Amino acid sequence: MVAAGEHLYDLPEDCISTIISLTSPPDALKLSLVNSIFRSVAELDCVWNAFLPSDWQEIAGNSVTPLKFSSKRELFLCLCSSILIDGGNKTFALDKSTGKKSYVISAKELSIVYGDEPEHWNWKTIPESRFAEVAELKMICRLEIQGKMKTGELSPNTTYGAYLLIKISERSFGLDSIPVEISIAVGDQESVSSTAYLRHPRNKKKEQMESLFYRNRVEMLKTRVNKGDKRMPCEREDGWLEIELGEFFNGGNGDEEIIMRLMEVKGYHVKGGVVIEGIELRPKH
Template sequence: MLPEDCLSIILSFTSPEDALRASLVSSCFRLASDSDLVWERFLPSDYAEIVSNSVTPLMFCSKKELFQCLSDSVLIDGGNKVFKLEKSSGKKCYILSAKELSITWSSNPLYWSWISMAESRFCRVAVLRTTDWLEIGGKIRTKMLTPNTTYGAYLIMKISERAYGLDLMASEITLEVGNQVCSSNVFLKHGEGSKEMGNLGHKKEGSVREREDGWMEVELGEFYSGEKDEQVKMSLMEVKGCHLKGGLLIEGIEFRPKH
């Protein structure tokens, strides 16, 4: 017997997943759950800026349709980043392209090449031709992410069939937030990676695993995005072996909520 506006206000305090479920209860609930009042609450506060930075104009007639657009992944910032809303919670996810990362000697064609791949989200991915110094780094501000959320940072990559030297020595993966540093070691190879725990800060475990999109990923660490804006830095390094390695493809680094 509650008015539609009251139902909409109540649903706005739930989650996108709960609102969609509620729409199946009755026509009254469906109308209330489709309200802009509900989906405005689920959208991030900076959604207008994200929409304006989209490479391809977004077509929507309601806040619910906008949420659905943003939950399907959107290329932003000239095609160098991917933004996505988690469908169940509305929390932000980002992928920084390889062009947004710091990759040692990536501008030298003797060591790295930049190619297009049909299965990539970006126009170019970085391909390691050969090097004895592998160092890949990235950074993000916590203000870009959903506050009060535990995030994981993941290096998205592939290992070619002709790869060599990548699993001769472990690579060190490190994540730093303020004075907090965690590190571990991982061997870059197909399937589950071997792990060796590091000694800096609290210990985290790294491994190589398959993704649903056909790529592979290494978790570089996790962090908490509180109310305070902080810079998060992460890296993967293998610089001590002084042996040649090649065959690694880098698409970018993803930041997504952990559950």
């Protein structure tokens, strides 16, 4: 405790650094603006070590492009900007406010039914993607996409959300008539399921036209789909749409497998025009 008449910055440097390391990255950045003493302490490596994941060396070494930093503070800010890892098949980033880990698993790392058959899927490069290739659905009846990851790669004691990142082309068809089934399972826990529409949130006219022409068939197929809250894609700042596949709490007590899935296999229903970038796992606030 600081005695009356004394200031916090009158404490020894190691005490100040310990106090700052028990706050948060945004707090450390703000405290560095208070005065020259706080600035010098708030930039120490021992402070920013507390905000970095314990395996930061492995993550930095796995970066496709060598990281350039002269301090742990610079490294933290660099990792907050998202880096390509695993040969360009994943991205890694730290949450700026908490230092928690997040990943995006590319479409190449996902299991996509018939994904290697050119008559169904087209693998191509687009400037909007962070990855070398995305998967574009040409035409298919059975849509099934699955991603896997281990809880040990994520931050412990954290609630995570899993999000499928997509684009829906202007020439899409058959995607939004019937909801797809989405689910997430961790380890031996029973999977948590729901439903979602592969529909652009601003494309109401197309939805109404398909409903008019295929109303009877669509209503019949809907009865075969599991009940759920019928989630809708949300627009992101980076131009992609995301559908939340589910959420889970990572207690950090083991290294269990996370299985994230989207599928629409109920009946012969032709569809096409969705672009898959990957699945993002990020902390929920």
